[in-house]
Amino acid sequence: MTHVDLWNDSPASSRECAEDCRCGHGSEEPGRGSGNPYAFRSLRIRDIRVQTEQDATFRLEWPGDEVPPPRSGQFFQVSLPRIGEAPLSVSDAGRDFLEMTIRRVGRVTEGIFACRPGDALFLRGPYGNGFDPRDFRGRHLVVAAGGTGLAPVKGLISHFASRAGEVTRLDVLAGFKTPGDVLFREELEVWKKGAAVRVTVDRGTTDWTGPVGVITTLVPELAFPDPENLTVVVVGPPLMMKFTVLAFLDRGVPLGRIRVSLERRMSCGIGKCGHCKIMDRYVCLDGPVFGAAEALALED
């Protein structure tokens, strides 16, 4: 009798890709298209911009002539073979680039931080629904982001802040723990041309001149001249999202006009591993962007 462990191949430490291998190694085409949804494509790092002590923005080459850029709010599974794989959001994208803003927290993200321009990251995706631009066009858009939650909405804010008229009004609220944690300093300044930008920190320092306090303290300052024609986007850590949504509800914003982006542990990104499931929803497939009404009804 032999046990079913027999399934597993013996380690092959020095064999090359078989001719018919579909792993995508060496292929220049990013994104999906291979028969194996767990296979990844290599993308070169074009440049790296340090944001804070633990965060940096990685800009990757994206052959946009072949593959349309992903939406804001979508994510990729990013691999460093032999180290691991992590879900990471798109923080911006264009015809020839893909940008991710990454916090160094563990094995894979440490490995990514050890990379230099010219090195490759290995991606599969994009996954998830992302934000629907039709939700925003012609409306008053309010984006409230906590900490690294600003990353998945950065591309979205840049888009509308630089295209006056696509939204009727744009408010950006960003909350960080300390001034040292503030992400996208340059962009926050640029956005001010097309948006009302408010940045707060939980704990100030002597050189911090902006507001101090959690992000919910900024909500009462906002004006909603046309509440029925409003879309509010809330992204951040779980507690921040909960209390920020409540703060908007307090201001009379209809629940149906609020969107959130949920974050859960993920292993597969394609609805198989079960880690991201909440009730009958899979965050990787049905999200990560949800209407707030639905998100509040989802209980872990």
Place this chain on the structure above:
Amino acid sequence: MRPMPGNAAERGYALSEVSCDALLREFRKDFRIFAPVRLEGRGRFSDTDMVRYGEIRNFREMELREKSLFSPKEVLFPPSETLFHFAETGVREPSLLREDGKGLLVLLRACDIAGVDRLDAIFLGNGPEKDPYYEARRKRVVFALIECGPLGASRSGSFGSCFCVSMGTNRASGYALVLRPEDDGLSLFLEDPAFAAYLPPDAVRTSYAPSFPLEDPFPVRVPDPGDMSRAVREESLFSAAFWKDYDSRCIACGRCNTVCPTCSCFTTYDVTYEENASAGERRRVWAGCHVDRFTDMAGGHRFREKYGARMRFKTMHKIHDFHLRFGRHMCVGCGRCDDACPEYISFAACIDRVSRVVDAAASTGGDDHDAR
């Protein structure tokens, strides 16, 4: 080789142990055969045996009279498997995806066939992508049903925890043949007449036709998923006091997850080979919602820290969440979780407790114990 049998009434056969071995020899030309086997002294208690799935060659190796502690899911979804091999020269998929292998003949019970249907829903049907590793095996699987009989295989031992009739999984379809263990060999029913080609010449035609369990030893009252949804909305179900019992009773060992034919969760991770640091592999291993770290996220955030919340999460998935998504219960009533739990937690009793809460009328009852 025998001529193909004519009508359905003439598909029963009796095979002696010797002719069973002849049959298995014929099967093995086209199939690898997976069946419950007895591992001596490896059971839940010392000096007891463990029955689980293994690849078999002859009749003696099979254990068809007992319920296997582990389910046949490991034939399709192994506890640990390689997704990619990494070497300096590139990335390679395992041969499973590159080569056509033999068929896989799996001997299993009706509830377990339903279990495979639930795995299909996740691995092949949840989202636009199919899991190619699962699919590569699934395409090759042929089911041979082990008959449980009208009373269930037995009213005693581990079959006492079965509740397939309550779950509606007592009848199966999609199998090629049915087996009933006899004192000397097997009774065999050819559901798919093409399998007559494998029969040895001394197989004796009989009137044997399979029967299915009609009654559970301890029937379970399974709540209607719609009523459960209402109880969730009305905030009576998640806040029910009985979940807290499991905070201290459950020890988060995850055995109920590993033995379950329908638990399909996994975690992937990479390994580097010790002998050659530039080579390694990406592997996936079974994961379970009862076990620590299942939901851990960067920044130390985790969901469902209390064990009772994990019991609630699993229960919702098995008899509600999956149903909303796929139109059938995930749980197939095999009772293996009850057999495996070192703390004697009964999932069947838990379903009954849910029913009582959902049934507003009975929700005040104070008699909900796991005494089964």
